[in-house]
Amino acid sequence: MTQITAPAASSTLKPLSGIKVEVAGQAAAAGCGTSGGAGKSSCGSSAGRDEMPAEIWEKVKNHPCYSEEAHHHYARMHVAVAPACNIQCNYCNRKYDCSNESRPGVVSQKLTPDQAVKKVLAVASEIPQMTVLGIAGPGDALANPAKTFETFRQLHEKAPDIKLCLSTNGLALPDYVDEICKYNIDHVTITINMVDPDVGARIYPWIFYNHKRIHGREAAEILHERQMLGLEMLTARGVLTKVNSVLIPGINDKHLYEVNRAVKARGAFLHNIMPLISEAEHGTVFGLTGQRGPSAQELKEVQDACMGGANLMRHCRQCRADAVGLLGEDRSDEFTIDQVEQMDVVYDLGKRRAYQEKVEAQRQAQVDAKRAALADQQEDDGMKALVAVATKGQGKVNEHFGHASEFQIFEVSAANATFIGHRRVDHYCQGGWGEDDVLPSVITAINDCHAVLVAKIGACPRDELKEAGIEPVDQFAHEFIEMAALSWFKDYRERIAKGEITHTPRGDAEIRQGAYNKAA
Amino acid sequence: MAYKIVASSCTGCSACEPECPNQAIVEKNGTFLIKPEKCTECIGHFDEPQCVAACPVDDTVIIDTSYPRYTAA
Numbered sequence: 303m304t305q306i307t308a309p310a311a312s313s314t315l316k317p318l319s320g321i322k323v324e325v326a327g328q329a330a331a332a333g334c335g336t337s338g339g340a341g342k343s344s345c346g347s348s349a350g351r352d353e354m355p356a357e358i359w360e361k362v363k364n365h366p367c368y369s370e371e372a373h374h375h376y377a378r379m380h381v382a383v384a385p386a387c388n389i390q391c392n393y394c395n396r397k398y399d400c401s402n403e404s405r406p407g408v409v410s411q412k413l414t415p416d417q418a419v420k421k422v423l424a425v426a427s428e429i430p431q432m433t434v435l436g437i438a439g440p441g442d443a444l445a446n447p448a449k450t451f452e453t454f455r456q457l458h459e460k461a462p463d464i465k466l467c468l469s470t471n472g473l474a475l476p477d478y479v480d481e482i483c484k485y486n487i488d489h490v491t492i493t494i495n496m497v498d499p500d501v502g503a504r505i506y507p508w509i510f511y512n513h514k515r516i517h518g519r520e521a522a523e524i525l526h527e528r529q530m531l532g533l534e535m536l537t538a539r540g541v542l543t544k545v546n547s548v549l550i551p552g553i554n555d556k557h558l559y560e561v562n563r564a565v566k567a568r569g570a571f572l573h574n575i576m577p578l579i580s581e582a583e584h585g586t587v588f589g590l591t592g593q594r595g596p597s598a599q600e601l602k603e604v605q606d607a608c609m610g611g612a613n614l615m616r617h618c619r620q621c622r623a624d625a626v627g628l629l630g631e632d633r634s635d636e637f638t639i640d641q642v643e644q645m646d647v648v649y650d651l652g653k654r655r656a657y658q659e660k661v662e663a664q665r666q667a668q669v670d671a672k673r674a675a676l677a678d679q680q681e682d683d684g685m686k687a688l689v690a691v692a693t694k695g696q697g698k699v700n701e702h703f704g705h706a707s708e709f710q711i712f713e714v715s716a717a718n719a720t721f722i723g724h725r726r727v728d729h730y731c732q733g734g735w736g737e738d739d740v741l742p743s744v745i746t747a748i749n750d751c752h753a754v755l756v757a758k759i760g761a762c763p764r765d766e767l768k769e770a771g772i773e774p775v776d777q778f779a780h781e782f783i784e785m786a787a788l789s790w791f792k793d794y795r796e797r798i799a800k801g802e803i804t805h806t807p808r809g810d811a812e813i814r815q816g817a818y819n820k821a822a
Numbered sequence: 823m824a825y826k827i828v829a830s831s832c833t834g835c836s837a838c839e840p841e842c843p844n845q846a847i848v849e850k851n852g853t854f855l856i857k858p859e860k861c862t863e864c865i866g867h868f869d870e871p872q873c874v875a876a877c878p879v880d881d882t883v884i885i886d887t888s889y890p891r892y893t894a895a
Contacts, residue, residue: 386837387878396833396878412834441835448840513841513868515875 358571361488361542364433364658365465366629368489368544368572370617370721373629374697374783375665378434379425381418382411382624383449387441388473389509389525392587393548393578396441411624412440415452417639419460423649424642425626426461429633430657436467438491438621444474447481454485463651465489469546473509473525475532483539490536491544491574492529497564499523501557505550507587530568537569544572544615549596549604550588551578562608573608574615577601577813598750598811602722616723619708628695631707668697671782672719675789682717685805687794689714689787690725690748690772692756699778699786703759709748712783714791719784725811745770750811752794755786771808824861825871826886829853831879838883841872856883863892 354362366373387396413421422435435457437443443450454466467489468482475492482490496502502522509521516524536543545565547558554561562573578595580588587593596604608614619629627633690709692701711723725747728740741763748754753773757780764774773794778786797803827838832853839847839854846860856873864871874883 385833385835386840386876387835388837388876390878396835397831441837445837510837510876513870513872513875515870 358542361465362571365467365489366434367436367467367491367615367618368542370615371665371669373617374668374693374695375431375661376434377429377432377626377628378436378621379422379432379626380436380438380621380624381413381421381453382440383413383415383418383453384437384439384443384446385412385441386445387439387471388445388511389442389471389521390507391471392505392507392593393550393580393589395585395589397585411639413639415449415456417642418453419456420647421637421639421642422457422464423461424645424647425637426464426654427647427649428636429627430654431661432464432626433658434465434467434489435461436469436489436491438469440624442471442474443468444470444478447474447478451478451481451485454487458485461649463654467491469493470532471525472529472532473511474528476528476535479532479535479539479541482536482541487541489542489544491546492533493546493548494529494533494561494565495548495550496522496554496557497526497530497561498557499526501554502526504553530564533565533568533570542571543569544574545570546574546576546618548578549575549601551594551596551600553593555596555600555604558604559607572613572615574618575601575605575608576618576620579620595813598723598725598813601813605722617721619724631694664696668782668784672784672788675785676718678788678792682715684715685795686713686715687752687791687805688712688722688750688808689775689790690751690754691783691787692754693783697782697784698780699755699783700757700780703754703756703763703774706756709751709754710783711748711751712787714787716791716795719787719791725813741766745772746812748772748811750808752808753790755783755790771806824858824886824889824892825856825863825873825883826858827854827856827873828882828884829855831882833879835878837876837878838873841876843867843872847873858886858889861889861892865892 362368362372364372364376366376366378425432437450437453450468457464457466466485466487468487469491470493472492472494475490495505499519499522502525503519506522506525508515508517509525511521511524533543533545545561547554547561549555549558558575565573578588578593580586580593580595582589582592605614605616617629621629621632624634625632626637689712691699691712692703692706693699693710694701706727708724708726710721711725713720713722727744727747745767749770749772751772753775754767755775755778757776759774759776767774775790778789794803798805834849834852834854836849836854839849843864844860844862846857847854848857871883877883
């Protein structure tokens with residue numbers, strides 16, 4: 303018999319009453335209620351400075367994982383100091399490690415706390431817009447408390463301007479809330495895939511808890527109770543929480559609505575619903591049993607249904623536990639242990655601040671461009687289209703079609719342009735030659751889009767995109783994304799009005815699994 | 823007997839190391855091994871051997887029959 307040492311020992315979903323009040327106030331202040339003229343579309347993680355209390359905006363504004371706006375400009379890194387895990391998930395195989403793979407749980411080189419600190423200082427000097435350091439595994443940050451907190455302790459001292467965060471499955475979380483607060487860690491991510499132990503039993507074969515391996519429903523019940531308790535404790539302490547949920551079709555797809563309600567009620571700041579990554583060659587239980595991941599439309603449907611109330615995150619890239627750089631990129635192979643050991647690192651806070659001021663100006667320019675473009679828009683008549691954007695950061699349409707390793711997807715209407723996700727693709731263009739077998743997979747990945755905005759595109763892919771019904775657009779090269787998307791949409795509607803083209807619905811798109819080649 | 827870790831299956835994740843009540847587990851070349859003279863099979867400490875229960879890879883921590891069964895002193 304396992305003892306749960308918690309006030310939340312019953313598995314009801316009723317939040318602690320004191321917390322509920324505070325949370326309700328916070329959500330309302332963040333402008334994310336169902337009332338109000340702003341409408342639901344303002345309630346993504348794209349929620350900006352006008353839509354949340356100043357002290358919360360201060361915490362998230364430069365955090366690429368917590369602010370969609372920030373993710374175009376600021377970088378993050380993960381250090382892989384936490385290899386051990388205390389639960390088993392059916393979508394994870396700890397034996398798998400490939401440097402061409404980008405997904406949580408995967409890592410090439412694990413680090414000691416001392417090595418990790420060196421690496422962070424080196425990256426902070428080389429990439430001054432790196433503002434966030436997270437410990438996300440490759441196991442569970444809190445299943446390795448000594449290594450995790452030693453890393454935080456040193457960084458808290460040596461790099462006080464870097465935001466610290468960690469991610470956990472929540473099993474050990476209630477035991478470490480005090481420690482988390484001690485190092486000023488104000489962002490914690492909890493992976494919560496279920497609030498019903500029967501659903502949990504299909505996702506988690508076992509947990510290791512209180513010196514016992516516990517299986518099946520009992521394991522899921524304990525995990526669930528610990529997750530809810532941990533979330534409530536963090537909310538009570540004012541720590542911002544992000545809840546990650548893996549969408550597993552047929553297992554928890556509809557159930558995620560309930561998860562969304564439960565975590566909102568407990569004060570989760572952000573809910574990130576992400577697609578299951580499942581391939582037989584990963585050797586995971588789901589990969590081997592043929593459990594598929596969701597299509598783009600299936601993912602969007604659940605995400606749309608969960609909007610309102612808690613901010614919904616759509617820009618997650620499901621990074622590796624040792625990722626370095628902007629969310630869409632991974633520069634970790636520039637910072638291996640051997641390379642870091644040889645670097646002469648001077649941690650220059652002034653230099654970092656000066657650089658970040660430039661980044662901030664760039665970001666403000668993007669926001670202003672969007673505002674200006676919006677001022678010119680008409681009433682929303684319900685017509686919408688998705689556009690794919692090739693970008694390498696700074697919030698601009700600045701990537702060549704053939705060089706893009708991902709496309710950012712924006713939903714555009716007459717009244718707004720909203721980031722809704724991204725799609726990974728293989729590089730179409732390797733050294734100037736289009737690869738014929740790659741293009742169809744790029745088209746499949748953005749098949750739900752009406753247009754693709756690029757800095758440049760070759761004649762051949764241009765024709766094939768047109769044939770597939772996707773309009774290649776390069777006249778907004780190096781413009782800010784939202785402004786470009788809105789301008790294209792305005793022009794598109796004018797062409798419809800003139801009878802030059804007809805607006806037809808697009809099909810579904812495939813979410814590309816795993817394979818993510820580092821920028822070539 | 824004592825438990826042993828099959829080095830070829832060990833991922834080096836270290837989940838077992840802090841769980842051992844006898845500090846019998848050490849890292850060597852990126853994977854872990856159990857010092858048989860220190861292993862008590864967790865008899866007298868826990869209901870099940872902690873390294874076996876914590877290990878994420880099946881059949882990686884196994885019983886080493888070349889050692890006699892541990893008996894509590």
